[in-house]
Amino acid sequence: MEPLDNPIRPYAWGSRTAIAELQGRPAPTEQPEAELWMGAHPDSPSTVGGVALTARIEGDPVGVLGADTVARFGPRLPFLLKVLAAAEPLSLQAHPDSAQAAAGFEAEEAAGKPRDAADRNYRDRYHKPELMVAVEPCEALCGFRDPAVSADVLAGLRVAALAPTVDALRAGEPGVALRDAVTGLLALGDSDRKALVADVVAAARAGSGPDLIVTLGQRYPTDLGVVLATLLNHVRLEPGEAIWMPAGNMHAYLRGTGVEIMAGSDNVLRGGLTSKHMDVAELLRVLRFEVLADPVVRPRPLGPGLVTWPTPVEDFALHRAELAGGRVTLPGHGPRIVFCLRGEVRVDDGSGEVVLTGGQAAFGAAGRTASVAGSGEVYQATVAEAGR
Numbered sequence: 001m002e003p004l005d006n007p008i009r010p011y012a013w014g015s016r017t018a019i020a021e022l023q024g025r026p027a028p029t030e031q032p033e034a035e036l037w038m039g040a041h042p043d044s045p046s047t048v049g050g051v052a053l054t055a056r057i058e059g060d061p062v063g064v065l066g067a068d069t070v071a072r073f074g075p076r077l078p079f080l081l082k083v084l085a086a087a088e089p090l091s092l093q094a095h096p097d098s099a100q101a102a103a104g105f106e107a108e109e110a111a112g113k114p115r116d117a118a119d120r121n122y123r124d125r126y127h128k129p130e131l132m133v134a135v136e137p138c139e140a141l142c143g144f145r146d147p148a149v150s151a152d153v154l155a156g157l158r159v160a161a162l163a164p165t166v167d168a169l170r171a172g173e174p175g176v177a178l179r180d181a182v183t184g185l186l187a188l189g190d191s192d193r194k195a196l197v198a199d200v201v202a203a204a205r206a207g208s209g210p211d212l213i214v215t216l217g218q219r220y221p222t223d224l225g226v227v228l229a230t231l232l233n234h235v236r237l238e239p240g241e242a243i244w245m246p247a248g249n250m251h252a253y254l255r256g257t258g259v260e261i262m263a264g265s266d267n268v269l270r271g272g273l274t275s276k277h278m279d280v281a282e283l284l285r286v287l288r289f290e291v292l293a294d295p296v297v298r299p300r301p302l303g304p305g306l307v308t309w310p311t312p313v314e315d316f317a318l319h320r321a322e323l324a325g326g327r328v329t330l331p332g333h334g335p336r337i338v339f340c341l342r343g344e345v346r347v348d349d350g351s352g353e354v355v356l357t358g359g360q361a362a363f364g365a366a367g368r369t370a371s372v373a374g375s376g377e378v379y380q381a382t383v384a385e386a387g388r
Helices: 018-022 053-059 061-065 067-073 098-110 147-155 160-169 174-186 190-208 211-219 225-231 280-286
Strands: 002-004 035-039 079-086 092-094 130-134 138-144 232-237 242-245 251-263 269-272 300-303 306-308 317-329 336-348 353-357 360-364 371-382
Touching (some): 002 353, 018 079, 053 061, 079 336, 092 225, 098 280, 130 138, 130 317, 138 242, 147 160, 147 174, 147 225, 160 174, 160 190, 160 225, 174 280, 190 211, 211 225, 225 232, 225 269, 232 242, 232 251, 242 251, 269 280, 353 360, 353 371
Antiparallel strands (some): 035 079, 079 251, 092 269, 130 242, 306 317, 336 353
């Protein structure tokens, strides 16, 4: 195992305390710290001994990743591990599936659109499913709820301009109802959209709507995402609970800190609560208009002190080990990133032992079994078994 040096992304919605306190640094920080990235994403790769993990992989992809990983995903680390610390709501967003991402990327490449252009949708050719595990109480929006429930909430606001949306939500099969309602809202012109959001927020402030509308309306008083948010499951997570966000799932983190693992991609289609680029037509093409009845994923025990959160993708698997002076053998044979959330632990895969304290991480190449000992809480990111 080798220690990782990991970059922090300073997005405006980030916390000024959470990541700093995990790492034992003074808080509050001068600027928001939103995400701690651990991995080999080309935009912000971790470093190993002063060398970017991307360069280490490029120099010996089979030796670092293993022949099986290279055969399945190419010469790249297929996952990215993060600590996400949200002090304010993130944008409503969805991510493409593999086929959509590949087609969208190739189309924008052919059109000559720079990869760092503000209006670019596809910065790479990969999908971006995500799993986020709460490490403190968290709130999020995740997946569409039953449209009949959303219709009742919106009808209770008594806003005349919402009548077409309410009617669409109450008409027919849930998938059709959701598609018609969302499409109708996103088709509104600028003045109609602003007037609708103002009326909805005013009605909620008067006591006839959920507090979520008031909270979002304070930050985004003219953003249609305030209304779209009412169509989604409002999830409150306790530590250890997770939300799973597959392709086409509209979601947004509202507040809290979590450990997040995802496929190694940066493809985002935004749907509101943002001043960034929105491509409505592409968002509607990517969204899956289906009810997500229970978005919460609960940990599944694997052994004493060891759990995982099952997901249906092969790009990654996430495990948590909780130790009180003992030793736990970690699943898999690498490549792996081991992150210490709190405490002090020793990680060893036979190539050398690394001591980690809160907020620190280490990387292990493929082909080895690893164990962790000490007292603390540890998360491991690795590639899921083939055929999962």
